[in-house]
Amino acid sequence: MNEQQQTLWGFMSEQSDKLLSQTLEHIGLTFISLLIAVLIGLPLGILIARRQRLSGPVLGVAGILQTIPSIALLGFMIPVLGIGPKPAIAALFIYALLPIIRNTYTGILGVDAAIAEAATAMGMSKRQRLLKVELPLAMPVILAGIRTATVINVGVATLASYIAAGGLGEFIFGGISLNNTNMILAGAIPAALLAIIFDFLLSRLQKINLKKIKTATATSALLLLFASFYFIPSAYGGKLTAGFTPEFMGRQDGNLGLHSVYGLKLHTIVISDAVMYKAAYQKALDVISGYSTDGRLKAFNLIVLKDDKNIFPPYYAAPIVRDDALKHFHQLEKTLNLLSGHINDSVMTELNYRTDYLHQTPERVAKDFLAAQGLYKPSRNGHSGTVRIGSKIFGEQYILANMYSMLIKGNTDYDVSVKSGLGGTLICFNAINNNQIDFYPEYTGTGLLAILQPDAKTVTRLTTNKDSTYNFVKTEFEKRYHISWLKPIGFNNSYALMMRQKQSDDLRVKTITELKNYLDRK
Secondary structure, three states: OHHHHHHHHHHHHHOHHHHHHHHHHHHHHHHHHHHHHHHHHHHHHHHHHHOHHHHHHHHHHHHHHHHOOHHHHHHHHHHHHOOOHHHHHHHHHHHHHHHHHHHHHHHHHOOOHHHHHHHHHOOOOHHHHHHHHHHHHHHHHHHHHHHHHHHHHHHHHHHHHHHOOOOOHHHHHHHHHHOOHHHHHHHHHHHHHHHHHHHHHHHHHOOOOHHHHHHHHHHHHHHHHHHHHHHOOOOOOOOOEEEEOHHHHOOOOOHHHHHHHHOOOOEEEEOOHHHHHHHHHOOOOOEEEEEOOOOHHHHOOEEEEEOOOOOOOOOEEEEEEEHHHHHHOOOHHHHHHHHOOOOOHHHHHHHHHHHHOOOOOHHHHHHHHHHHOOOOOOOOOOOOOEEEEEOOOOHHHHHHHHHHHHHHHHHOOOEEEEEOOOOOHHHHHHHHHOOOOOEEEEEHHHHHHHHHOOOHHHHHHHOOOHHHHHHHHHHHHHHHHOEEEOOOOOOEOOEEEEEEHHHHHHHOOOEHHHHHHHHHHO
16 A cells, blocks of 8 residues: 555656646636636525525526536537637536525525614615625525535536646546556545635635635635636747647657657647547647547548657557456357458548538447448347447447447347446456456557556567557457457557648648657747
8 A cells, every 4th residue: 555655646746747737727717717606696696585586597597507417518618618718617607606696595585584674774775784784694604605616616627628728637537548546646636635625715714704704805816816827828939739638648659759759849738539629620729639540530621640750559449358258158259250350440430420520320320331241130139148348438439339239139149238438448448357348349559558558668569560569468468357359340540640631731741750840940
């Protein structure tokens, strides 16, 4: 346990500058959105306390907004506000509204009617009664709502990294993708501490008098002003802006390799692959990390820059299956191997295009493809056991999971349970390793670098040849985990750097080295 703690603290010490930067971003996102929510939610709570017929609609709308899933709400904001802090702040503001409005409303209504009548009898106006009697008495309840909103926002703000807004989510989601527990904890522990610290400070604020609260509020406003400057974009001298996923940022066959092998220095922001393609198309980003068979290449007229120094290893897809599942389901290996050799890079790109851009369902795309290849058979409705299929959380994996499901149902007497959208490599691999699923589609490069993690010399030796990479991961997975790699499907979905076609033509940049040379000239 002590060794694990030293490893964690060693990682946090090594990444201390980045950790501080992300913590400041997290604080800024939380409190800027909270300040806006207080400025709007407090008057709304007062309004519906005065005009109670409005309380139902106002609280109802605020409640509905808070039930929208966080990721979906962030996605809705992007077309309006783009990527970066603005949509994240808007989404966090919406989540903070309900507890502030509700507690303000409840606190004012909870003031003893006799006290309010006494204040009126003393000649106070409605405004004076509100400011000198009702709000001071309701303040503990109002602050309780602000405490709730703060804790909610600290947690939800971790998702801001998906849309290039920064924060501690960069470490958390990068760690999940990279199978790096230390990285996950380096983001999760500070986020949890922030929630505890802010809740404690606000609880102390509840116990001081109103004059001191005003002083504390003014101090908080100054801190918020300071935090807001953290989001003012710096001048980058006309250099290009890159958007990379959390996983790409932390991989040797990613941003680390771009630095060490190419010496490439880009102004880089962290962003989810769900939005980075469209951000590149809309010129919010100049360069993005992506996947060589992604359908959005075609959809958004992007091109892959040639990896002329070969930092991206082969990423050939194949199903990986628990050995005990192969023994239990005797027809499984033969059935899964039916797909081998049927999908090359261009075919997979076209299939991804149909889901990514034409918005066809993965089920339809899978069925159409299997039918065209003569592989589709109606389900036998078998009851000889249930095969559990997993998949990661992107379109290609959904398509493959559905293909395998249809192949199993049509060629065997087994039933199928599909657990799709399991997240990154860490979640899927832990699921198969802990007997939560029987198999899922994996990639040789991911198996090598994210799971096996051999030394640098071994990586260099293996990644120049797709067969060497495959044979190594096949042997090591069997030896270490009792998991079998079946026959490769046929396509190579490797990492890639991408640019808009027109921009690439204008800059005369077709390779990563040419991109590096262009940046050096700037």
